[in-house]
Amino acid sequence: MSKFDRYILSQLLTMFGFFALVLVSVYWVNRAVVLFDQLIASGQTASVFLELTILSLPNLIRLVLPMAVFAATIYVINRLNSESELTVMQATGISPWRLARPVFYFGMLVALMMTALTHFLVPASLVQLSERKKEITENVTARLLTEGTFLHPASGITFYIREITPAGVLKDVFLSDKRSKSKTTSYTAAEAFLVQDETGAKLVMLDGLAQTLDNRDNRLITTNFSDFSYDISALMEKDGSRKKEIKHLNTIPLMFKSHLVSEDTGIDRGRILYEAHGRVSQAFTCIVFSLVGFSVLLLGGYSRFGVWRQIIIGFVLLIFLEMMKSAFVDPVRDDATLWPLVYVPALAGALLVTGMLCFAANPFNQPRQVDPL
Known part of the structure; x- marks a missing residue:
């Protein structure tokens, strides 16, 4: 990896950590208020609240990673462009494909994080969270033995x-x-x-x-x-009759032993395969989101009003990909043989990125627009 790649990658990772922390904090505060009220009403202590919060963090981080990737890419590339660093690189003859390499590395690193979360950490944490909530529900002394407080068990x-x-x-x-x-x-x-x-x-x-x-x-x-x-x-709530949830299971049995999992849980095979392949596609989503954020900023020329138009285009493209993802949920769940549709949004995003980079690499078909003074 060249010094240029390391330089860009270090900035991307730094801002990714910042935006991930901010987004996780916002999501966590919204959920923590509801969880705190429920636990206090049941007579639980602050240590129980902290334990349940920690167990819910992996799933929360999984939700915010794609948006943190996009936000970090937009911020870093825009700063490099405003400080003319990106312009200097392009003036030396470096193509958009070469400039996209550190962004691709960045997307790959976040994809590895997402893979670890979706396949290992999130299922394990959800299992522990479910078991801990069951223990709290069945613990009569924890729910009732509280002095001077009106409880609603x-x-x-x-x-x-x-x-x-x-x-x-x-x-x-x-x-x-x-x-x-x-x-x-x-x-x-x-x-x-x-x-x-x-x-x-x-x-x-x-x-x-x-x-x-x-x-x-x-x-x-x-x-x-x-x-x-x-x-x-x-x-006390009875959880013994609760069916197993597929989000608590590992990906390997969901993907390669879906028939057995369906017989054991009573859940349709389409839902099982959608859960398994959905975990894999989330890693590709991180790569696509980073490259979309990079590509849209290369399409515009210099403007005194900044790059807000390119950023809006990027958001619109992400919304389009998410709408496409939502459109394939019900067909895949109803028909297990349609599981390849889970990867169509990621493939569509890759095609969009390819088209934008090709367009940015051809200066003859893309006259740069400069605002008049």
Whole structure:
């Protein structure tokens, strides 16, 4: 690799890191707010929030890599052009194809990152994330044993504990059950215990009062009790019957053993092959996006108004490629034999890049437009 290639590549990688960090931060903040509210409402700690956030990062990074590649390429090439470095290189006789080489290297490096993410890191992190969420859901103590906070472990359920003693005694417990449309039942108890038996988790309340409000005629029925057992196992979501998700599986069985995966998961073979080949095509997308950003900036001449027109053209081309990608989703999922269509957007992008570089390399067919002074 020549010094010129290393120079351009180093700038591209630096700005790529910057734009990737910014985009990941924006996406992460939007998702973290929702996740934080859910965890706090369930009585989870900040460490659980941090753990789930880290596990969700690989999939988040996968989403922003293509746009970070395009943004970094546009920024670096535009800066080189404005500082006349690119103009000097072109004046020495270097062709657009030669200038595109470090950009191609840059796209290849990001494609390798995307490959590692889509084939290894993202499936592994999603599996761990799913298992961790399942453990949190099934952990009764983590969801209910929180002092001084009104918790909502399930829809229509409100739970409150004033104090938890070192011996595990729950003081001044309040439980409201509004899951039934016809009645609302509220329990208050001076003390309570959480116990586990073969039938599930139970909340044993002592010295309390049960109030049942009939919503049909607004009658209130009160019952005093010395001890009462409430089954809270129904408050926990049951994940045992959940089907396996193909996004959690490795690419090799999805691509080469799709029949077996389809029989095991009950998912159509077209969806399985779309997931497998979609992971491969995402790496090519990174290369195409970088070259599209480079090529569109070579098409315009000098302008006092900058290169915003070329940047808009680049965005339009990316939107066109994404629309093409979306158009092939349903056909491939419905018919597994159409899986080659997954690679058509990347191929179309490569043809667009080839056409733009050929156009930029032929000065006779491309008169450079210069704004009048």
